[in-house]
Amino acid sequence: MKVAITSADTFVAPYIQEMLGDSAVLVPEESLADPLALDALLTPCSGLIHINSRPVDTSVDRNDRDAYISMRESSRPILDAVDRHGALHLVIIGTLRVHPQWEPGEAYYGDDSTLAPRDTAAEGQLWMEENALERAEAERPVSIVRASNVQGVPLEGPPGNGLLHRWAEECQIGWINIPGDGSDIKDFVHVQDLVRVVDAVLSNPPPTRDSIAVGSGKGITMEELAGIYNSRTGCDTEFGQNDVGEVFGMVDAWALQDRFGFKPEISLEEMIEEAFEAAGH
Incomplete structure (x- = not known):
């Protein structure tokens, strides 16, 4: 059908x-x-x-x-x-x-x-x-x-979708804009x-x-994530930026696994690597 x-x-x-x-x-x-x-x-x-x-x-x-x-x-x-x-x-x-x-x-x-x-x-x-x-x-x-x-590159090609891709673009100009004080968690x-x-x-x-x-059922703080971008590119980290519209928190991944046997196949590290590649690093 x-x-x-x-x-x-x-x-x-x-x-x-x-x-x-x-x-x-x-x-x-x-x-x-x-x-x-x-x-x-x-x-x-x-x-x-x-x-x-x-x-x-x-x-x-x-x-x-x-x-x-x-x-x-x-x-x-x-x-x-x-x-x-x-x-x-x-x-x-x-x-x-x-x-x-x-x-x-x-x-x-x-x-x-x-x-x-x-x-x-x-x-x-x-x-x-x-x-x-x-x-x-x-x-x-x-x-x-x-x-x-949700992160990734549209099938038609870059630019990518989501914060990981936004930061990969921003760090090329020397800094990334971090929503909130860095303590918030994203999945x-x-x-x-x-x-x-x-x-x-x-x-x-x-x-x-x-x-x-x-979601993946795994969270990372904005501060920890910013540290990855900083260590990779040397970009500055601008904390305290507008967090309106951001989705913080984690998903109960156990429910997905119990209902469908689902576990994410693409890790955060792989998503970050994809973001850098899409941005031309």
Whole structure:
């Protein structure tokens, strides 16, 4: 059977398409406004993957009210199409920003973490998630996938995505901008490992509904990470920079391993090396 993918995302979606191969059915943006065209695309499909991490228009700020409206309205046609389909597994991929910012001593991110969107785009993300979960049935199960700090190079080539790549670019001008005081922890996951989780989710749909957090289960402080970049390039480390929009904290990797037998294949060291190569070091 085929699996449909909403095509607005240009980073994760191409990797998913590559993983699916001939089974992938790309849903053009214009088809979302045409129920007949959308239904025709979904007819041969057993699954639908929707990237629900931010507004389609990337120029819209995450805290702009238009972000919520845009994400809500772009998700309505998908939710309605799933209702019209006889049997379809809906997989919604978003971020951990629907949870409060993690603090030291708190439990790791997991399926029972508190829901409290930290910005307007996260409100839009959660609106679709909650509406999808309410409609979930045995024939139309719903899987929510919330990813940690996803790193990697788009299939079309550099620049790379994520803080590791941003720092690899910045250190070429002599310094890196470190969000916060350096004590905060990040859990990095490579886009290819995220796609492996999506593949596992498609192969093992829940009875009706499921929510999972995706990360490596390993954290590193910003100070420790900055030390790696400093020792490699001699760059200065500028602490105390704006940390708005950053996702700190760790994911409960045990839940991923228990549910899907998943362990990350790409280490932090390999992600850092990829970032330096992509930046031309």
